[in-house]
Structure formats: structure tokens, C-alpha cells
Amino acid sequence: MTINAETKIVGLIGHPISHSFSPFIHNTAFELTGLNYKYIAFDVLPENLKDALKGLVALGIKGVNVTIPHKEAVIESLDNVSPEARIIGAVNTIVNENGTLSGHNTDVYGFTESLKKYKNLISNTPVFIFGAGGSARAVIYSLITNFQPERIVIANRNISRAEGITRHFSQVLGYKDFEVKEFFLPEIAGDIKSSRLVVNTTPIGMYPNINELPVPVDDFFHDGQVVYDLVYNPPMTKFLKLARRKGAEVISGIEMLILQASKSFELWTGKEMPIAEIKKLLLKELKPRRKKGKNDT
Incomplete structure (x- = not known):
């Protein structure tokens, strides 16, 4: 597409x-x-974040x-923050509306939409989560507000971090049915x-370390389970392969990646993203990048 004086700019800020x-x-x-529109990646060091946000407004960039x-x-520098982003404590999409910067968390939409067809199967049942990082917070928010789990067990190497998450969501959402476990067998089996x-909300199993697993055996998986890996490169991780071999339904991180992007796209443009076409093209793009040895997350 030709870039001209009417081209609207959106993009990405982060490091790296x-x-x-x-x-x-x-x-x-x-x-x-x-x-x-044109999407550009901007490598922004932490010490330059506030200036970068001022630059969005000054240059009329539609969002990032x-x-x-x-x-x-980024939250403290925004004019408005959506309720879910405020509760989660993380923003992954900013919209610039005539100089007013509004923050959203579209990971919630991506996770919720990708699980929607399994709602009757998983609602009011136990949930197990590997990891207690930013992605886990979006997952937990989505589960509590949309699927009402019977209990949520979080396994993390840093126990205090996981306990901090449970305290936070107990306070802000009133959900009390958490358990925190060590990230090791046999306690979590x-x-x-x-x-x-x-x-799995951790990067374990992500390219190039595709043979790594959150758990080294598949004896825990079975028919009637849904196993979700937020890692999207490779699209079918070893973790998912083990679960599928035991009869579980599996969901690739590709689903959440594209769906969260589609919500950002909609917030910026007011239009729907052609999700099916994007997914097909992205899967083709992932293969050559892996062969070239580029670092993906």
C-alpha cells in the first residue's frame, strides 16, 4: 500500500x-x-516511555x-484506562482520540473469545494455570468474570508472586477459591x-526451546479436558501434542494472539479484522521465520 499524507499511523512500543x-x-x-493505515514497531527504552507517549499525541499517531x-x-501516563485493564494492572492497547490517550487490555477479549465454544464444558469446574506473570493476570480476570471456575490453582516457581495475584483478585473481584502450588511434581499432579x-501462561516450550515442557509427562491429561498454551511459536507446542495424544481438546496461542490483535484493530479503525485470512497467512509466516532462526515470542 502506498504511504501518503492521508496514511494513519499505529504501532507497537516496547523493548525489545x-x-x-x-x-x-x-x-x-x-x-x-x-x-x-501503517503499523510500525517503535523500540522504546523504559526511561523514554513518557516522552514516547507525548510523541503519540504530538505526531497524531492513532494508537499503539x-x-x-x-x-x-504506561498506566500512570494515560488519560483513561478501561475497567478490565485497571483491575488487571496492565495495558496492551492505547487509542489516541484527539490527544486523549485511552488504555485497554485486549488480551482479555482474545482469551475469552478463544474459549467461548468450550464455555459449557469448563464453567464452574476446576482450572489449573502454569505461571503468574502478566498473561496469567489477564487469563484469571477472564476466567473469573466469564467462566466462574470452581477453583483456580496457580503453579509458579515464585510462590510470593502467585500469592500476590490471588490477594489482588480476591480484593478487587471478591473471588476466594485460589490455591498456590510449587511448580514441581508430584505436588501438582x-x-x-x-x-x-x-x-500454560509461561514461555516454556517457545521457539527455539521447543522441547521444554511445564511438566515432563503426560499422565495428567485425558479426554474431557481443554489444554491451552499461550505460546504461539511453534503453533502446536510439545505440551499441546502430549495433551492431544491423551484425548484432550487443545488450543494454540495463535488463537489468542490473533483475537487480541483483532480487538486492537477494531479499537483503532472501527472495522473488523479478517481473522481467518490473517490466521492462514500468519501460520505460513511462522514456518520460514523459525527456519531462519529468528527469536520469536
Whole structure:
């Protein structure tokens, strides 16, 4: 698409940003929809974050995605923050409306939408989560507000971090049915097996370390479970392969990646992203990047 004086700019701020597939996703979507937008990745050091946000306003940039390490720090510099982003404590999308910067968390939408067809299966049942980082916070918010889990077990190497998350959501959402466990066998074996939904929110198994696993065996997986890995490169992780082999339904991180991007796209443009076409093209794009050895997250 030709860039001209009418081209609207959106993009990504973070550090580092070379790994991101967001430019591919959004620029492909703009081409498919014929919208005169361009998506650019901006590598912003933490000490330059406030100046970068002022630059969005000064230059009339329509909005940006926000990635590590800025998702939490950016909140204090925004004019408005959506309720879910405020509760989660992280923003991944900013919209610039005539100089007013509004923050959103579209990870919630991405996770919720990707699980919607399993709602009857997983609602009011136990859930097991690997990890207690920013992605886990969005997952927990989505689960509590949309699926009402019977209990949520969080396994994390840093116990105090996981306990901090449980205290936070107990206070802000009134949900009390949490358990925190060490990230090691055999303590978590029974919890995984008894959970209807198992979610990996860690980067374990991400390219190039594709043979790593949150748990080294597959004895906990079975028919009737839904196993979700937020890692999207490779699209079918070893973790998901083990679960599928035991009869579980599996969901790739590709689903959440594209759906959260589609919500950002909609917030900026007011249009729907052509999700099916983007997914097909992204899967093709992932293969050559892995062969070239580029770092993906």
C-alpha cells in the first residue's frame, strides 16, 4: 500500500520489539481491508516511555500496542484506562482520540473469545494455570468474570508472586477459591488431572526451546479436558501434542494472539479484522521465520 499524507499511523512500543509478529498481522490486515493505515514497531527504552507517549499525541499517531516492559508502567501516563485493564494492572492497547490517550487490555477479549465454544464444558469446574506473570493476570480476570471456575490453582516457581495475584483478585473481584502450588511434581499432579481447563501462561516450550515442557509427562491429561498454551511459536507446542495424544481438546496461542490483535484493530479503525485470512497467512509466516532462526515470542 502506498504511504501518503492521508496514511494513519499505529504501532507497537516496547523493548525489545524485534521478535514481534504484530507488524505482520496488522499491516496484512490493512492491505486486505484496503485501509490507509501503517503499523510500525517503535523500540522504546523504559526511561523514554513518557516522552514516547507525548510523541503519540504530538505526531497524531492513532494508537499503539504496548508490550514488555511497559504494560504496567504506561498506566500512570494515560488519560483513561478501561475497567478490565485497571483491575488487571496492565495495558496492551492505547487509542489516541484527539490527544486523549485511552488504555485497554485486549488480551482479555482474545482469551475469552478463544474459549467461548468450550464455555459449557469448563464453567464452574476446576482450572489449573502454569505461571503468574502478566498473561496469567489477564487469563484469571477472564476466567473469573466469564467462566466462574470452581477453583483456580496457580503453579509458579515464585510462590510470593502467585500469592500476590490471588490477594489482588480476591480484593478487587471478591473471588476466594485460589490455591498456590510449587511448580514441581508430584505436588501438582492431582490438581492438573482434576482440572477441566489447564493453561500454560509461561514461555516454556517457545521457539527455539521447543522441547521444554511445564511438566515432563503426560499422565495428567485425558479426554474431557481443554489444554491451552499461550505460546504461539511453534503453533502446536510439545505440551499441546502430549495433551492431544491423551484425548484432550487443545488450543494454540495463535488463537489468542490473533483475537487480541483483532480487538486492537477494531479499537483503532472501527472495522473488523479478517481473522481467518490473517490466521492462514500468519501460520505460513511462522514456518520460514523459525527456519531462519529468528527469536520469536
